[in-house]
Amino acid sequence: MRADVDLVVPVKTLQRAKTRLVGVTDDRPALALAFALDTIAAALPAVRSVLAITEDPAVAAELRAMGVGSIPGPEGLNEALRFGAAVLRRRDRHRVVGALQADLPALRTDELELALAAAGGRAFCPDRQGTGTTLLLSAPGQDLEPRFGVGSAEAHAADAQVLVGPWPTLRNDVDTAADLELATRLGLGPRTCEALSPVC
Numbered sequence: 001m002r003a004d005v006d007l008v009v010p011v012k013t014l015q016r017a018k019t020r021l022v023g024v025t026d027d028r029p030a031l032a033l034a035f036a037l038d039t040i041a042a043a044l045p046a047v048r049s050v051l052a053i054t055e056d057p058a059v060a061a062e063l064r065a066m067g068v069g070s071i072p073g074p075e076g077l078n079e080a081l082r083f084g085a086a087v088l089r090r091r092d093r094h095r096v097v098g099a100l101q102a103d104l105p106a107l108r109t110d111e112l113e114l115a116l117a118a119a120g121g122r123a124f125c126p127d128r129q130g131t132g133t134t135l136l137l138s139a140p141g142q143d144l145e146p147r148f149g150v151g152s153a154e155a156h157a158a159d160a161q162v163l164v165g166p167w168p169t170l171r172n173d174v175d176t177a178a179d180l181e182l183a184t185r186l187g188l189g190p191r192t193c194e195a196l197s198p199v200c
């Protein structure tokens with residue numbers, strides 16, 4: 001557990017989320033919600049706190065039931081992350097602020113902990129393709145400066161340590177049916193299993 005780390009997790013409005021998973025399920029919003037809940041449940045024991053940034057009241061209600069706070073933020077992923085990071089920074093200016101994507105339904109707490117332990121300052125974990133980013137950590141007391149989007153791994157590598165190690169579940173963000181197949185092999189979280197039942 002890293003008691004000096006607080007994570008911002010952005011969760012897009014469910015009706016607009018995971019459009020690349022069209023055809024995988026009849027209920028895409030329910031699957032996007034399950035991804036976020038499994039990701040956050042796995043992350044909680046690894047850090048001091050998790051704050052979700054979401055405009056979606058259904059997401060906020062589910063998180064509240066888990067004891068996780070959320071606040072609405074501005075439109076856009078980097079905008080939402082900057083907003084959330086600034087809220088956390090105001091609460092404690094010395095902390096490490098991180099951004100964790102909400103689409104890691106196979107995430108294991110121990111793998112996140114290994115990656116967090118390997119970080120020696122500003123650092124990021126590339127996705128399994130090596131082009132995107134699943135986790136970004138600020139240096140203590142510094143701004144998060146998120147550069148998520150196409151080619152974000154290269155953008156983050158300009159000034160952040162690359163975290164690559166034995167944490168496949170942290171690297172497998174699920175955007176496509178192929179990602180979901182791999183996540184199923186790695187072991188899906190319970191909410192995602194339930195949403196896809198009887199697949200697992």
Ligand SMILES: Nc1nc2c(ncn2[C@@H]2O[C@H](COP(=O)(O)OP(=O)(O)OP(=O)(O)O)[C@@H](O)[C@H]2O)c(=O)[nH]1
Nearest residue numbers: 010011012017018019020053075076077080101102
């Ligand atoms: N709060 C917030 N979160 C966002 C926003 N856009 C993306 N996210 C989150 O950012 C992470 C990565 O998003 P994407 O992989 O691009 O997910 P997506 O937009 O649902 O998927 P596609 O429709 O397939 O592009 C997920 O945790 C999303 O929930 C946004 O505008 N606001």
Ligand SMILES: C=C(OP(=O)(O)O)C(=O)O
Nearest residue numbers: 132133148149152173175
């Ligand atoms: C926004 C990103 O993720 P995705 O590929 O999931 O859209 C990113 O990796 O920076």
